[in-house]
Amino acid sequence: MGTWGPGSFENDDAIDWVAELESYSDDGPIIDALNTIIDRADDYPQPLDCSVAIAAAELVAAQLGNSHEDCPEEIEIWVEGHPAPSATRIAQARQAIEVILAESGLKEMWQDSDEWEKWEEAMEDMLSRLPY
Template identity: 75%
Template sequence: MGASGVGSFDNDNAMDWVAELEGYADDSPIVDALNTVIDQADDSPGTLDCSIAIAAAEVVAAQLGHPHEDCPEEIEVWVEGHPAPSATRVAQARQAIEVILAESELKGLWENSGGLEEWQGAMEDLLSRLPY
């Protein structure tokens, strides 16, 4: 994973997914990304899936009017043309982040790098922008 920081968009996987999102008129890539991690909850989701699900959860937060301070312009443009997410979608985004925080390959990478606390703080910030 090409990563330079703990931020949701500080890795190539997330940014590649963001670039692909522009081509979708519906929210199917968001649903797919979140459900992929949720469906792997018992199997420690992989780093790629986690990075993409985090970016998808950031889109949901942006749709709610709570974008990340480093939200890519591509997401801002996509959000402008789409309605606010349903309560179900917000719950899916929260659940995906909670799965990633509980046990995932991405969490393991941050544990091994010594940056776990900072990364967990970034994920808690994301959760705070996804209200119940």
């Protein structure tokens, strides 16, 4: 995985997922990305799946008007044409991030780096932008 920073969009997997958004008219890719993590919570989700789920959670936050300052334009464009997320989708986004923070391959990767605290802060910031 090409990673150049702890931000949600500072890796190839998230950027690739975002690039494919324009080809989807529904929220299927968001549901799939979040559910992949939720469904594998007990199976130690891998970094690629985690990175994609983080991008999907950022999209949900953007739908709520809580975009991160580094949110790609593709997400902003996608959000303009879609309604606000349901309470269920917001809960799924929160749950996926909580799973990633609890125990995942991505968390382990960041714990072993000098930017662990920045990554953890980025995840906590995202949770703050996904209200209950």
